[in-house]
Amino acid sequence: MNAPVAEFLLPNLEQPRRAKPPRARLVTDLALPVPVTIAHGDGIGPEIMKATLSILEAAGARIATEPIELGESVYRRGVSAGIDATAWSSLRRTGVLLKAPVTTPEGGGFKSLNVTLRKSLGLFASVRPCVSLHPFVPTRHPDMDVVVIRENGEDACGGIEHRQTRDVVQCLKVVSVPGTERIVRYAFDWARAHGRRKVTCMTRDATMKLTDGLWSDAFRRIGAEYPEIRQEHLQIDIGTALLADDPTRFDVIVTTNLYGDILSGVAARIAGSAGLAGSANIGAHGAMFEAIHGSVPAIAGKDVANPSGLIHAAVMMLIHIGQAEVAARVHNAWLATIEDGVHTPDVWNPRTSSQKVGTRAFATAVIARLGAAPGELPAARWSADDPPAAVPIPAWTPGTRRRRTRTETASTTGSWC
Numbered sequence: 001m002n003a004p005v006a007e008f009l010l011p012n013l014e015q016p017r018r019a020k021p022p023r024a025r026l027v028t029d030l031a032l033p034v035p036v037t038i039a040h041g042d043g044i045g046p047e048i049m050k051a052t053l054s055i056l057e058a059a060g061a062r063i064a065t066e067p068i069e070l071g072e073s074v075y076r077r078g079v080s081a082g083i084d085a086t087a088w089s090s091l092r093r094t095g096v097l098l099k100a101p102v103t104t105p106e107g108g109g110f111k112s113l114n115v116t117l118r119k120s121l122g123l124f125a126s127v128r129p130c131v132s133l134h135p136f137v138p139t140r141h142p143d144m145d146v147v148v149i150r151e152n153g154e155d156a157c158g159g160i161e162h163r164q165t166r167d168v169v170q171c172l173k174v175v176s177v178p179g180t181e182r183i184v185r186y187a188f189d190w191a192r193a194h195g196r197r198k199v200t201c202m203t204r205d206a207t208m209k210l211t212d213g214l215w216s217d218a219f220r221r222i223g224a225e226y227p228e229i230r231q232e233h234l235q236i237d238i239g240t241a242l243l244a245d246d247p248t249r250f251d252v253i254v255t256t257n258l259y260g261d262i263l264s265g266v267a268a269r270i271a272g273s274a275g276l277a278g279s280a281n282i283g284a285h286g287a288m289f290e291a292i293h294g295s296v297p298a299i300a301g302k303d304v305a306n307p308s309g310l311i312h313a314a315v316m317m318l319i320h321i322g323q324a325e326v327a328a329r330v331h332n333a334w335l336a337t338i339e340d341g342v343h344t345p346d347v348w349n350p351r352t353s354s355q356k357v358g359t360r361a362f363a364t365a366v367i368a369r370l371g372a373a374p375g376e377l378p379a380a381r382w383s384a385d386d387p388p389a390a391v392p393i394p395a396w397t398p399g400t401r402r403r404r405t406r407t408e409t410a411s412t413t414g415s416w417c
């Protein structure tokens with residue numbers, strides 16, 4: 001049997017205080033295809049998914065795909081969550097979702113599909129590597145290599161909103177000790193396992209003393225267990241400005257759901273393009289891999305969308321399911337394609353582009369380079385020889401709870417779902 005890899009996503013560290021291995025981490029037999037749920041999404045989703053799957057197939061990925069329907073068409077059928085029972089049963093079976101972007105219909109009455117998936121699959125961590133591809137994709141930050149690790153289930157992105165009166169609406173920012181400690185520990189473990197030297201936490205604890213204060217407090221306490229890693233805490237406004245100005249001063253950033261959403265968008269953009277970055281969403285009951293961008297309806301069906309973000313997400317998925325050698329083949333062929341100047345219109349530039357191509361031709365170019373490695377950009381080194389990640393997702397241990405101070409007031413989270 002092949003060992004569970006997930007090396008990229010789940011740190012391999014001998015730590016006390018661990019939960020039993022989550023179901024999301026797979027043990028795979030080399031010969032057997034791994035069942036993976038595939039959502040083709042909306043807008044540019046179907047074309048970038050087709051391109052990505054064609055590359056995975058040509059690269060020899062051992063996956064058995066189970067297509068499901070998600071998003072706009074399901075919403076339009078009257079399913080307010082955008083996902084139906086058939087899709088859930090596939091997700092329960094596979095525990096792995098490769099998802100193209102979906103369109104959230106405008107107007108009320110629709111639940112955010114992404115929030116539903118994160119909650120239901122317990123996807124507590126979003127990992128978004130933002131690496132520049134200088135000089136092949138123009139950026140003002142040629143040496144940028146930042147990983148944003150974002151808490152994925154709490155905070156103001158929980159979708160808990162109320163109308164208080166006709167003129168006043170409210171959004172609840174819910175933050176818990178277990179949720180915060182788990183993501184902070186995950187970020188430190190991830191940094192340690194990947195030889196990263198520094199973890200920066202960003203909050204607004206100067207203003208939100210209870211919610212963000214809980215974060216900075218957990219960061220300080222848990223950080224003390226990782227003395228070899230440099231640590232800093234920044235207010236989110238200063239931190240975002242510093243990131244935009246000089247991303248090389250950052251290594252791993254851990255932050256709350258909403259700040260992380262904004263910050264990873266900024267990071268991907270300044271690394272070169274939002275169309276290049278993928279993300280891994282890791283949880284106790286499954287894992288989801290997707291591009292960080294949306295469904296870009298304006299260019300849907302025109303064969304001009306950049307499939308790179310989804311290809312990048314698929315590389316992370318292959319590592320997660322124990323097929324690191326296929327991941328390296330795809331990753332390096334993709335880097336070689338970018339290096340050869342074969343570019344979709346969103347990253348095309350007169351200096352380093354040689355060919356402006358559409359979605360399909362880009363995928364064909366990647367397939368033609370399978371087995372090749374980039375000449376200048378650092379090659380991806382995912383390998384089956386990497387030590388298996390034996391350590392599951394960190395668990396929260398009761399007893400580390402912060403004592404309530406007299407100034408704190410109790411609040412209700414009754415509508416939390």
Ligand code: NAD
Binds near residue numbers: 104105290306
């Ligand atoms: P978007 O990411 O779809 O588009 C923003 C801009 O980024 C586009 O105008 C385009 O110029 C560029 N872009 C992004 N990815 C690209 C690619 N692969 N190729 C070429 N250009 C690319 O963001 P939006 O316009 O705010 O959202 C559109 C829809 O997508 C909305 O319905 C939104 O709800 C949805 N959305 C879905 C997800 C998801 O499913 N994970 C994430 C974000 C937005």
